[in-house]
Amino acid sequence: MRARRFLGLCLVLAAAGAASAMAATPDGFAIDKGWRFRLVPGNAQAASHPEAAPWHTAAVPGTVHTDLFANRVIPDPYVGAPEAGLQWIGLADWEYRTRFDAPRGALSAARSDLVLDGLDTFAEVWLNGVKLLDADNAFRTWRLPVQGRLRARGNDLRIVLHSPIAKLLPQVEAMPHKLLGNYPSPYGDEPKDAMTANFARKPGYHYGWDWGPRYVTAGIWKPVVLQSWDAVRIDDLQLRQDHVDAARADIAAIASLDAVRDGAAELRLWQTTPGGRRSLAARQRVALHAGANRIDLPVHVDRPQRWYPNGYGAQPLYRYELEVRAEHGKGAGKAAIARAGARTGLRSIELRRDPDDRGRSFYFAVNGIPVFAKGANTIPFDMFQPRVSKARLRRVLQSAADANMNFLRSWGGGYYESEDFFDLADELGLLVWQDFMFGGGMPPAYDEAFRANVVAEARDNVRRLRNHPSLALWCGNNEEEIAWKYWGAGKEMKAAAPSLADKVWKGYVQLFGADLRKVVAEEGGGIAYWASSPGDDLAEVANTPASGDMHYWEVWGNPAYPPSKYLEITPRFMSEYGLQAWPVQATIDAFARRAEQGIAAPVIEAHQKFLAGKGNERLMKYVDYEFGATQDFAGFVYLSQAAQAEGIELAALHHRASRPFTMGSLYWQLNDVWPGASWSSVDWFGRWKALHFHARRFYAPVALAALRDAGGKTTVSLLNDRTRPLRGELRLRLMSLDGQVLRDERRPVELAPLSSTRAGDYLDADLLGGADPARTVAVFELRAEGEPASRGVVYFRAAKEMAWPDPGLQAQLRRDDAGYALELHAARFARAVWIDVDGADADAGLSDNALTLLPNESVSLRLSSKAGLEALRGALRLRSLADMPSFTKTR
Known part of the structure; x- marks a missing residue:
């Protein structure tokens, strides 16, 4: 389309x-x-x-x-x-x-x-x-x-x-x-x-x-x-959670009422449990004064059904309805003269900053459980916000939950997210870090009128969003502190106009260190505030691995290190890092005819926004690091996705393997604002790139990380986000690309709850023996009770230096009672297998894609499509690295 x-x-x-x-x-x-x-x-x-x-x-x-x-x-x-x-x-x-x-x-x-x-x-x-x-x-x-x-x-x-x-x-x-x-x-x-x-x-x-x-x-x-009323308007109903544990939840239901005149009223607060049981939670007679009134209604819930992030438990939601009834005069004893409702999930949440010998921690605890934040950053979902429907939000946020994410960072260069966004986050168990709307460029915070305007904006939005259980943090801005301190702006202004520079920085500290912090303290219901991302809450040093959160852009950004550099950076909480890729072919076709598509074609360049039109050069650099250069546009698109997926997987698994020092990994970015090249894993249409299929695997609650560094050392870690210990088996196989097994070892393993367990370190010589590194891989697999198997493949050479055989891919598509079943088989090793039904159905859905298949391995997939069987069979396309002309192949 x-x-x-x-x-x-x-x-x-x-x-x-x-x-x-x-x-x-x-x-x-x-x-x-x-x-x-x-x-x-x-x-x-x-x-x-x-x-x-x-x-x-x-x-x-x-x-x-x-x-x-x-x-x-x-x-x-x-x-x-x-x-x-x-x-x-x-x-x-x-x-x-x-x-x-x-x-x-x-x-x-x-x-x-x-x-x-x-x-x-x-x-x-x-x-x-x-x-x-x-x-x-x-x-x-x-x-x-x-x-x-x-x-x-x-x-x-x-x-x-x-x-x-x-x-x-x-x-x-x-x-x-x-x-x-x-x-x-x-x-x-x-x-x-x-x-x-x-x-x-x-x-x-x-x-x-x-x-x-x-x-x-x-x-x-x-x-x-247009709002009209004769007696009372309910301006707001806050559900402040003062204490929540397994035995009891103490809530202050705070009603803000705008009364036309003095008078007596009765307030009734109704509670509907997640199971649908409705009961009167609080009742109070009050004397209202003309103008603004604030009334606190205490609510106690015994043995509450607590709300948990995705992967840690369920997301039960309680509904509260406030009625205001007149005690005397017109309307007395009749129906309510004002009503309002609010929904929330009962949970405790805190940002923990525990000091240790290297700095201070940065992680979120929900219901006392330290949560490793797995997720991505969100940007606006369209250039024109009114077009963002709840259905579109649901498609993308459901994709996040389906990829085992539990955390999203709503970035500060767009708009405060909608009630629909937060309602969906509540239902899906996605914690949300919400920036205030400062995304880049130093604001004139030295101006009192500007600051007062921002404070009013902040109060409006904190009040609007504070009942959502998914809301985890308010952050003052995105990257403005490090831009001033490290990117030259502050240094240049200090040299050119020192008094103005001092005024600018003091205004910044007033707005982000004091004013917004005060708004969140007064209105936020206990949610934490953070001055800037990345930062250490206005400590002298920002964007440091020792404390606070970190953005890391020396991979992709300047100096454009290879992805292996990710293994050298171990932060407390990585809130931004990313690699770019083009979206799938169907999305490119939506804005450019096939005749307009080429790596340097004008329409393609117009949809590549990095480095003033030089983004494809940078992207080719990252393709070339691992796979070699190509001049074929379709091949470039395919390899860009493979490079993005494998690079982000390396970083995310390193972050997870560094638990508990590292407690968060949020890649840039989840979604797109329009169809084009970007860092997203889900494009503007909601279609998954290879990265999102990988994310579902590398963010799995129980996973294996087999990480080989630039020096040829592989570290294997077993990752368990479950709150219970697990037993399982770790298997190591060394095999040639055509399927000869050179080594096969198994051993039992135990995984502590909420942990990363180091399972072994291997030098290349230890793994390879005398095998040819260009024709051999090491395959590590973890099988734990009740969990999907997790696999990590170690390559001893860059893909462009490997002797890839023809994988002998075969696919059989058939219709069954549930839709379509796709059976896929590889005779020999097949890396980065991408399945497409180009031309038959742009929105056909596959249960898995971007796969690596071992020799003689078969997988069964589900395909959802409105197209007919014969049309899908005719359009079915399979691609692996062996199909790229730049590689040396063995036949």
């Missing part, structure tokens, strides 16, 4: 939702009908883009780019290479407008508020000709009183969105010494030495990143809702 058709489908679905009448929601009435938009008359962009000047239909929630595409004013932003020609959109001002009738009761209600959760970013809000707001933050909730301003019919709501570049550029250009930005624009829409992104409270990735395009969009990206 072409991306053009896919994007069009998303817009059709969005338009269908927007076509409904002003819809009632639990929180009020969504104003989602009749929206139109245009380029603001007189704007500098109007002369060169008159096609955007007339009124066009719009979707709210939505963005300017998706609205322009829906009206065929611009081409699909993802197909081909249109990016340079669309930069004018971010320089223009846009006007959105609708008319609506006031819902029944709104005119006579004591209070009515217009609630706007997502205005991106510099926005004027006008109602019936009166300006209500000048917004300046895409991440805040704006609540505007409108009682007395509403008409029965034909209310005119108008929102003008100003270009963040045009608005901020004059003040940035006027600065004699500029704050370092992140990615300069290659398109001339703003000067490279005067970047504006770090001055705007909007998603940083809109300005371009090394995995996505530059589309500085604007829009009303969350619903617009």
Whole structure:
């Protein structure tokens, strides 16, 4: 399916939702009908883009780019290479407008508020000709009183969105010494030495990143809702978990109420257990005062069903519903005058920083269990957030859970993740590290108004997300501390303008060391705060293996060491590391015709965002390290995935083998923002790369790590994330590539709970004897009771130096009662086997892929597809390393 058709489908679905009448929601009435938009008359962009000047239909929630595409004013932003020609959109001002009738009761209600959760970013809000707001933050909730301003019919709501570049550029250009930005624009829409992104409270990735395009969009990206009430509005229901253990959970249900007038009320809190039993958990009579009220309702749960991360137990969820009933006057003794609900899982969670002789630990304990964090970083799921459906989130997050992940880091250059994201994380047992929205570039935190704006944004989002049991950490920013300390920005400013440098750093410390820490302490319900990633919570030294969390980019980034360098870096918690790869062929076909595909082809380069168009050169370097160079594009795509999968597997297994010193491994990155080359393991369509199939194996709760370093020493470790001890068998076989077994040894092993156990060290000479290293492999296998077998293959030469035989791959596909069964057999050693049904079904699902098969080994796989048997058989393609023309083969 072409991306053009896919994007069009998303817009059709969005338009269908927007076509409904002003819809009632639990929180009020969504104003989602009749929206139109245009380029603001007189704007500098109007002369060169008159096609955007007339009124066009719009979707709210939505963005300017998706609205322009829906009206065929611009081409699909993802197909081909249109990016340079669309930069004018971010320089223009846009006007959105609708008319609506006031819902029944709104005119006579004591209070009515217009609630706007997502205005991106510099926005004027006008109602019936009166300006209500000048917004300046895409991440805040704006609540505007409108009682007395509403008409029965034909209310005119108008929102003008100003270009963040045009608005901020004059003040940035006027600065004699500029704050370092992140990615300069290659398109001339703003000067490279005067970047504006770090001055705007909007998603940083809109300005371009090394995995996505530059589309500085604007829009009303969350619903617009009218809320009306006569007596009480429940502003928030917090479920603060003060103590949770196996015997008892003590919860403070904290109700924040906005009362119209003084009066008596009764609060009833209902609890629904994970099994569906509903009971009254708390009841209290209160005297409300006009305005804000805070009432604590203590709740005690005996023998709670506790929530656990994926792999450690179940994810039971409790539902709480708050009712406010009037005690006197209108509504007394009748139905509730206000209701609100919240869901949570009962667990204890803490970030542990225990000192030792090498520094301090960094790990999370859930219900007292030290959890080794296995997972990845998430970036935004689309360039245009309103298009991110819960179904798309579910596909990717389910893929994370299916790959045995238990932890995701939501990166700070996008947006605070949605309730849908966190609801799914709660259900799947995925702990979430949530950055505040600072992804790169030093912010003007010395400005008090800027800091106050950020604090308000932080309160909104901490309050919104704090009931989720998956929320594990709030982090101030991504990489801003190390950028200042080690990447030259701080040093250069100290030399050029020492007083300004001191002011910038003090503002940074105030915002990330004090202001945001205070917000999390006051509002977060006990969740830990961390100042910056990577860091040591504002210690003098950051990004050190001894303490705190670490990002490691000397593999892939400069100086571009080979993946074996991963074995030399042993951190407390690795929160970023990564290798790039292209997505599967079907995804590439969605944005580039086959005739447009080539390693240096313009459309392919347009979807390769690393190093200003030189990403494929870097990627080829990593392909060449292990596999040798190729000029064939399909082969390049295949080898890029193999290099990514094997390199990240090496690092992740090293981290796991270093337990308990190392307690986390989060590779960069899980998902994609658009279809293109990136560090993801799941692409924009939700299709798995080879890395994700590998991740399911190297993140298995019980696994084997056989790690050979650059000096020819192999260390074997047995990994057990279970909370119980295990017994099993470790097997070592030395075999030739054509199947001759030269050595076969077995021994019983015991695995302690929550541990890594060193099982042996082997020099190449110990393993090989006199065997030819180019034709021989060592195969280690762990079989533990009740667990899938885990295998590690040790190669004694780079793949490009191996004498690969024709593996004699054979596949049989048949239909059965459950769908399709695929039987795969290798006569000889087959490395990096990739199975595809190119052309039959782009979204056909395989139960496993990216396989290594031993000589005479067979595997049984499941294939899910809507295509017919004969079509699938005709499209079935198998590939292994032996198929690459650069390798020497034995036949």
